[in-house]
Each structure stands twice: as structure tokens, then as C-alpha cells.
Amino acid sequence: MVTDVQVVERLRARDAQAFRSLIERLQQPITGYLHRLVGDREVALDLAQDTFVQVYKEISKTSEDLSLDAWIYRIATNYGLRYLNRKRLKQFVRLESRENLEESLMVAGPEDSTETRILVQQALGTMKPKDAAILQLHFGDGLTYEEIGQVVGMSSEAIRKRVARSVEKFREAYGEKKSPAKTQSTESQFGLHEGR
Amino acid sequence: MAGNTCWKPDNDGKEHPEDSILLAYIRRQQLEEYLKISQHIDVEQCPRCLHKCSELAQVSITLDVLGQMAQYQRYPELSVDRTFAYVQKAADKRKPVQAYPQRTSNRQRPRMSAIRLFSLPAAFGLTILFTVVMLVLAHLSNVPWLPGSPQGTIRPSQNNSTGVAPQRTTPPPNLASTATAVASVSPTPTASLVSRPNIKICSTHADSVKSLLVICGNNFESGHKVALVVTLPGKAPATLPPVIVNKQGKFQDSLSVNNCKNLPTSIFAYEVDNPKVASQAIINFSFAGCPAQTPNAETHGD
Numbered sequence: 001m002v003t004d005v006q007v008v009e010r011l012r013a014r015d016a017q018a019f020r021s022l023i024e025r026l027q028q029p030i031t032g033y034l035h036r037l038v039g040d041r042e043v044a045l046d047l048a049q050d051t052f053v054q055v056y057k058e059i060s061k062t063s064e065d066l067s068l069d070a071w072i073y074r075i076a077t078n079y080g081l082r083y084l085n086r087k088r089l090k091q092f093v094r095l096e097s098r099e100n101l102e103e104s105l106m107v108a109g110p111e112d113s114t115e116t117r118i119l120v121q122q123a124l125g126t127m128k129p130k131d132a133a134i135l136q137l138h139f140g141d142g143l144t145y146e147e148i149g150q151v152v153g154m155s156s157e158a159i160r161k162r163v164a165r166s167v168e169k170f171r172e173a174y175g176e177k178k179s180p181a182k183t184q185s186t187e188s189q190f191g192l193h194e195g196r
Numbered sequence: 197m198a199g200n201t202c203w204k205p206d207n208d209g210k211e212h213p214e215d216s217i218l219l220a221y222i223r224r225q226q227l228e229e230y231l232k233i234s235q236h237i238d239v240e241q242c243p244r245c246l247h248k249c250s251e252l253a254q255v256s257i258t259l260d261v262l263g264q265m266a267q268y269q270r271y272p273e274l275s276v277d278r279t280f281a282y283v284q285k286a287a288d289k290r291k292p293v294q295a296y297p298q299r300t301s302n303r304q305r306p307r308m309s310a311i312r313l314f315s316l317p318a319a320f321g322l323t324i325l326f327t328v329v330m331l332v333l334a335h336l337s338n339v340p341w342l343p344g345s346p347q348g349t350i351r352p353s354q355n356n357s358t359g360v361a362p363q364r365t366t367p368p369p370n371l372a373s374t375a376t377a378v379a380s381v382s383p384t385p386t387a388s389l390v391s392r393p394n395i396k397i398c399s400t401h402a403d404s405v406k407s408l409l410v411i412c413g414n415n416f417e418s419g420h421k422v423a424l425v426v427t428l429p430g431k432a433p434a435t436l437p438p439v440i441v442n443k444q445g446k447f448q449d450s451l452s453v454n455n456c457k458n459l460p461t462s463i464f465a466y467e468v469d470n471p472k473v474a475s476q477a478i479i480n481f482s483f484a485g486c487p488a489q490t491p492n493a494e495t496h497g498d
Contacts, residue, residue, distance in 0.1 A: 016280070020276050023280055027271075028274065031271050032266050032269035036262060048274075049279065049282060052279060052283045053286045056284070113261055116261050117264075120259065120261050135259060141263075141266060160220050164219050167219060167252070167255055170255065174255075
């Protein structure tokens with residue numbers, strides 16, 4: 001069993017085989033994460049490439065006890081957030097809608113949850129990119145709070161609170177997407193009437 | 197671990213874990229007081245916390261669709277060899293700051309998002325520059341700025357009876373019935389016309405029939421008053437009532453020439469507000485069949 005430390009050591013030594021293994025293991029999930037985050041397949045493929053270029057260039061500057069996957073997700077997240085911030089600025093300038101999701105992303109998954117996937121992605125698209133990224137990392141890629149903390153550079157306690165706040169924001173946005181004309185159904189969707 | 201847990205008392209003074217802890221609990225995240233929370237929810241069956249957990253679980257289930265999507269996402273075009281080759285090539289060739297300009301030629305696949313953000317300020321700057329250039333051109337459009345352009349270039353024609361330069365002492369023999377002479381010639385005519393005030397005879401055929409000698413002035417200060425100084429043969433120079441220069445720096449004035457004896461020998465214009473600004477004099481010109489009078493006027497310039 002090769003440990004993270006050994007992998008990092010080999011990568012720092014420019015071991016081609018180690019880097020190929022890394023790409024093989026992570027390029028699909030990283031691309032998928034970016035695809036869900038930015039909502040554009042082609043952009044996600046480009047950003048994933050950029051991520052691995054950055055890994056290749058910067059690995060020699062890292063310490064040996066690097067948490068490799070979290071670091072790579074961090075690079076990918078930074079690329080994704082940078083893209084989203086630029087895109088939102090452009091949309092602001094052009095006064096365009098920002099809820100256009102790529103069709104290929106909407107249909108990725110079982111048929112019976114297609115509508116839910118579309119609404120979830122649309123709701124995430126209305127949130128702050130960093131909040132959306134944290135939810136994607138936790139619910140989409142299954143990262144723990146501690147791992148997300150390493151990715152975004154926050155403590156696990158801060159992540160716990162951030163996830164809770166982001167979930168609350170998502171609930172509001174999702175309710176609006178699900179029934180735009182009836183805001184009350186937002187609350188009934190999640191049983192808020194009884195709880196408050 | 198997900199940090200220190202926080203408990204908050206309700207109205208009855210009973211403590212409950214805050215919502216973020218409940219979410220972390222149902223998401224099976226590590227918690228420092230996991231056993232205490234489990235005791236509160238699972239053993240004591242706190243109704244408030246159970247209800248909140250139920251709400252959070254519903255949102256959680258909705259968001260778990262992201263995990264389903266992740267399982268279904270596939271990118272068959274991705275190849276380890278190609279990606280590695282691209283990464284090596286890109287990392288060796290470019291530096292971070294130079295990355296974007298070189299990307300189109302280096303990258304493995306064509307990029308869909310071609311327009312970069314830095315193009316916005318560049319486009320804005322170009323728009324400003326273009327506007328300034330257009331304004332300058334518009335400003336110059338009333339002034340001859342190209343040699344040989346239709347406006348303002350001194351091009352004595354055969355019909356011009358006496359377009360006389362100050363250096364000229366002998367009027368040309370050709371006498372036209374209509375005066376269309378251009379005067380105020382300088383050694384560098386085009387340059388002088390661009391910036392210096394000048395006048396010319398601009399009577400039309402209809403004006404000639406009415407014996408009306410029309411003088412057109414250019415390049416005077418807009419809004420200023422300009423007066424023509426006319427010298428008739430054997431008489432002292434007389435100043436005509438001033439006229440106002442229009443926004444284009446032009447003015448027009450006229451005088452009646454009922455008799456060839458009344459044809460001026462010289463005409464020049466000056467700004468009443470600033471007499472130093474004056475045109476060169478028109479001399480030796482014929483008009484409506486009247487021959488040019490003997491020049492006795494001197495050149496006036498600024």
C-alpha cells in the first residue's frame with residue numbers, strides 16, 4: 001500500500017508513472033466536480049487540465065506531509081470559483097440570465113430524478129460560488145467536513161457552520177425554484193410549518 | 197473532528213445542540229460529543245431535535261442527488277496519456293502569467309469559452325479611442341486637412357479671373373463674367389488655410405446678376421464679430437458693419453457693385469474683438485464683367 005507521503009515524494013521527484021496514476025485516479029472525479037460546479041462540460045474539461053498542469057508545476061513547492069487529494073481539490077476549486085466569478089461579472093455586464101445549465105449535466109443520473117437534479121443545480125447556481133462549492137464537495141464528492149476544511153482552508157468547525165448555513169440558503173433557493181409562484185410550498189416541502 | 201459542539205437552552209431551559217451539529221450528526225461527521233448528542237436524540241428522543249433532524253434529512257436527501265450525478269458523470273474523451281502529455285508540455289513551456297495567451301495553441305482541445313475578461317477593459321479603451329478619433333475627424337471635417345481635398349485647397353482655375361497672390365503684380369488677362377476667385381494666398385497655401393483666417397469671393401451667378409459681391413470668411417473665432425475693410429479706387433479704406441462668425445468659424449458678407457468704378461481694389465477682414473486677427477487681402481480681382489482695379493492695398497496678416 002502506497003501512502004500519501006510516498007506518492008507526494010514520487011510526484012516531487014517528477015516520477016512520470018506516479019503522475020499517470022494520479023491522473024488516472026482523479027481526472028474523472030475532478031472533472032465531474034468541476035462540471036457540476038461550473039455547469040459547463042467543456043469548461044470543466046479545460047479547468048481539469050489546468051488543475052493537473054498546476055499540480056505538476058507546484059508539487060515541488062509543497063511539504064511532504066501534504067494532503068494530496070485535498071490540495072488538488074483546492075486547486076480545482078480555485079479554478080472553478082475564478083471561472084464562476086468571471087462569468088457572473090460578464091453576466092452582470094451583459095444582463096444575461098445565469099441559470100442556463102448545460103443539458104448534458106441535467107441528464108446525468110437516473111431518469112426518475114431528472115427534475116430534481118435540474119432544480120438542485122439551478123438552486124446552487126443562484127448561491128454564492130463558494131457555498132455551492134462546499135455543498136458540491138460534501139454531497140457530491142462525499143468529502144468530510146475535515147477534508148473540505150483542507151480544501152478551502154478553514155477549520156472543520158467553521159465548515160460545519162458554513163455547511164449548515166449553505167444548506168439553509170439552498171433550501172430557500174430550491175423552494176423558489178420548485179414552485180416560483182408559491183413561496184409557501186418552500187416551507188411545506190421541508191416541513192417548516194410544524195417546526196417553527 | 198467537526199469542532200466543539202454548542203448547546204443552546206430553549207425557553208424551558210433545556211439544552212439542545214445547534215442546527216449545524218444536528219446536520220453534522222445526521223451526515224455522520226465526526227463530533228467531539230458524539231455520544232452525548234446520540235444520547236439526546238436517540239435515547240432521550242428529544243422531540244424538538246428529532247423534528248429538526250427530520251427537516252434536515254429531507255434537504256440532505258435532496259442534495260444527495262449530487263452524489264448520484266457524480267456516479268453517472270463520465271468523460272470518455274479523457275485519456276491519461278494525452279492529459280499527461282499535455283500537462284508536461286504546458287508546464288514546461290509556459291509560466292502562469294503567460295498561460296492565457298498561449299493556451300489556444302497549446303491546449304489539447306479547443307476551448308469553448310474564448311472571450312476573456314481582460315477583453316472588456318480593452319474593448320472599452322478601444323471604444324474611447326475610436327470616439328476621440330471620430331470627434332477629431334468631425335472637427336477637422338470643416339477644415340482642409342488633406343492636400344488636394346475638395347475643400348479649401350487653392351486651385352486656381354481658368355474660370356477664376358483674378359485669383360491674385362500678393363506676390364503677383366500683374367493681373368491675368370482673363371476676365372470672367374462671374375467672380376469665383378480665391379484669394380488670400382500664402383507661400384504655403386494649404387497650411388495657411390488650415391489655421392489662418394481667410395476670405396474669398398463666393399458670389400454665385402445669381403449674385404453676379406444682382407451685382408452683389410459676396411465675401412466668405414473661414415477660420416475665424418466662432419461668435420466673434422468680423423468686419424470687412426473695403427478700399428475703393430482713389431478712396432480711403434472703409435469698414436463695413438461687422439457680422440457674427442458662425443459655429444464653424446465662417447461668416448458671409450456682401451456689398452453692391454453697381455458700377456465698375458465701385459469694384460474694390462482690395463478687401464480684407466479683421467475681428468473687431470481682436471484686430472490682430474485678420475485675413476490677408478484680396479486684390480486684383482474682377483467681378484461681373486468689371487476688370488480688376490489697380491491694386492493699392494497692402495497685405496494684412498496676423
